[in-house]
Amino acid sequence: MVPPQAQISQKMRFTVPVSLFFVGGFWAIVLLSCAAGLTSGTRFFYTPLAFVVGVVLFVRFPAAYLVHLWWLWFLTPFVRRVVDFKSGWTEFSPIMLAPYVVSLLMIVTVIRFLPRLSQRDMFPFVPIIVALAMAYPVGMMNAGFSPATFDALNWFLPVIMGIHIAFSWRSYDKLKIATERTFLMGAAVLGIYGIHQFFFLAPWDAFWMQVVQMDSIGRPAPMEVRIFGTLNSPGPYANMLAVALLIVLGAKGRLPFLAGMPAVVALLLSLVRAAWVGFAAGLLIMIAKMDMSKRAKLIAAVLLTLVTALPLLSVEAINKTVTTRIESMFGDEAKDDQSYKDRVHFFQTFIEDALSNPIGQGIGATGVATKISNNGKMGEHGVVDSGLLEVPFVLGWLGGILYLSGVAMLVRGTFKRRWSKGDGFVTVAESVALSILVQMIFTNMLTGFIGTMFWSFIGFSIAAERHWAAASRSQPEVQPR
Known part of the structure; x- marks a missing residue:
């Protein structure tokens, strides 16, 4: 009932x-x-x-x-x-x-429930925390205290958020509804701002582009920028929109479709192909995990969302920008794409560095943290175009094995849920987590803001299973919604 x-x-x-x-x-x-x-x-x-x-x-x-x-x-x-x-x-x-x-x-x-990390569904977090704890002192020795400590926040805090949500299963319903509504509203607000940014670049956005000199996101001028919305770069922005769109498609009511229209257009204008691939993967996972009646509703929701977005997508400036980027993903144009060439070159030159150090370079050796030890400029490994290579580069062989094995166990657990199978939000949460994970070949998706989304939705999957298992024991007739 x-x-x-x-x-x-x-x-x-x-x-x-x-x-x-x-x-x-x-x-x-x-x-x-x-x-x-x-x-x-x-x-x-x-x-x-x-x-x-x-x-x-x-x-x-x-x-x-x-x-x-x-x-x-x-x-x-x-x-x-x-x-x-x-x-x-x-x-x-x-x-x-x-x-x-x-x-x-x-x-x-985490401190409060630390002994309970030994429980079966929570244990995969243990090797992950151990791996990060090993890499932190290595990072302090190699990169310095400040870079290592700052970057530790990017590695540790998303994992802690997943643990927090999982252990908050008694408040699952409230956390679920609050998160769903926040991402629906976020899709609308961030999507609309991103579209406005494309046509009318705000002076503070143009100023920031000029100061940071991030040439990969275009020129600081209207219709010549890869939009980044209210975030600092197109990658996190596009992934937030992709996550929000998956939540939109799994939600009920009119608000999701109103939020979906600007989110679709903004996601395309970000020109982040990895996020497009991740969204497509998440959508396929959602379809595969649903029964026939729910699949039909999901497909109808996808079509309706696209139809509502067509008026904006038909605008010439948007259509031309997006079409050019899509064409770069296929055939000879993909091979001639400079981004593709740079990525291939990176793999060829970086793989030896990533796998040659058994203890790794430690936390703080990559990303924005390198600015702290390099006079405010991105260091040699400030940008690592592969999450799969960044993990062993930072954590070393043993740390990388522990970390990735923990992630693998958590993901495997999402396919073995029993009590929460009928909960639509769980299907969305697991699709979100896996849509982010498939992008690890492009960049490290498990840290920072994007990592926060991955680990939190993994936490929601665990919390839902605990919530519905407890509900079934107290009220056998209660089933997931």
């Missing part, structure tokens, strides 16, 4: 007003201060205020805490760009620490 909708609404009766009051209030203060020209103050109060709000929500309102954290990941780079544009560029902005310090609160959950 399906629980009445009223019961679900009752579970959410506090979450929505609390989210509006605390999360909405936080963003109202931030945006109003920026609009009033008080950006110098915003630079210093943004992260402390985000942390204070996070503490209150973490202690009393777990679903609203998750809403707060997701929006910090979605919008913090945008706030940083506006502040830097109005108050002067800073290479290392304290604003960017906000989602990290708020995420640190979830360590409380």
Whole structure:
């Protein structure tokens, strides 16, 4: 027997007003201060205020805490760009620490339930944590304390978020609904901003492109930029939209389709082919895991979403930009594509470096962390075009085996769920996680913001199984919705 909708609404009766009051209030203060020209103050109060709000929500309102954290990941780079544009560029902005310090609160959950990591469904996290713990001191020796510590946040915190959600299974319904609504709203907000960015590049976005000199995302001019929305680069932006679209297709009601239209167009305008491949893989996984009636509804939802997006996709500037990028993925044009050539060259030259050091280079040897030890400029291994090679390069042979074996066990577990098979959100969550994982051949998808999405939806898969198993014991007639 399906629980009445009223019961679900009752579970959410506090979450929505609390989210509006605390999360909405936080963003109202931030945006109003920026609009009033008080950006110098915003630079210093943004992260402390985000942390204070996070503490209150973490202690009393777990679903609203998750809403707060997701929006910090979605919008913090945008706030940083506006502040830097109005108050002067800073290479290392304290604003960017906000989602990290708020995420640190979830360590409380790990400490609280540490002995329970030995449980069968949670044990795969153990070799992952061990691998990262081994790589951190190696990173401190090779890269230095500051780069290693900063990068440790990118590696550890997403994993901790997955553990936190898994152990929060008693609040599964509230966390699920809060996350679904946040990503639906995020798809609309970030999608619309990205389309606006393509046609009318904001001065703070153009300023940021000029300062960071990231030539791979085009020129700082309208219709000549690979859009990055409110994030710092097209990759994370495109993956957020891809995740949101999978959630859109698995959700019910009118809002998903309204959110899906700008998200589809913005995803295509990001020109991130890896995210396109990941979304397609996630969609196929969703279809494969559904029964015939749900498959028909999903296919209808896909077609309806595409139809609603057609008016925007038919705009000449959008159509030309997207078509050119799609053509570069096939035939001779794919082989002549400079990005393809650069990636092949990288594989040929980097594979020996990745596999030649048994203990690895340690955390802090790759990514943005290299800026800390290189006077604000990206280091030699700042960009690693393969997640599969970055893992052994950073973690070494033993660490890489432990880390990847833990990931493999978690993914394998998603195919062995018993109690939560009928829960549509679980199908979406597992499809999201696997759609991100297939992109590891292109770049490391398990760290930073993108990693947060992978590990959190793995956590949702575990939490759902525990939730429905407990429900079946207390009420045998209750089945997943």
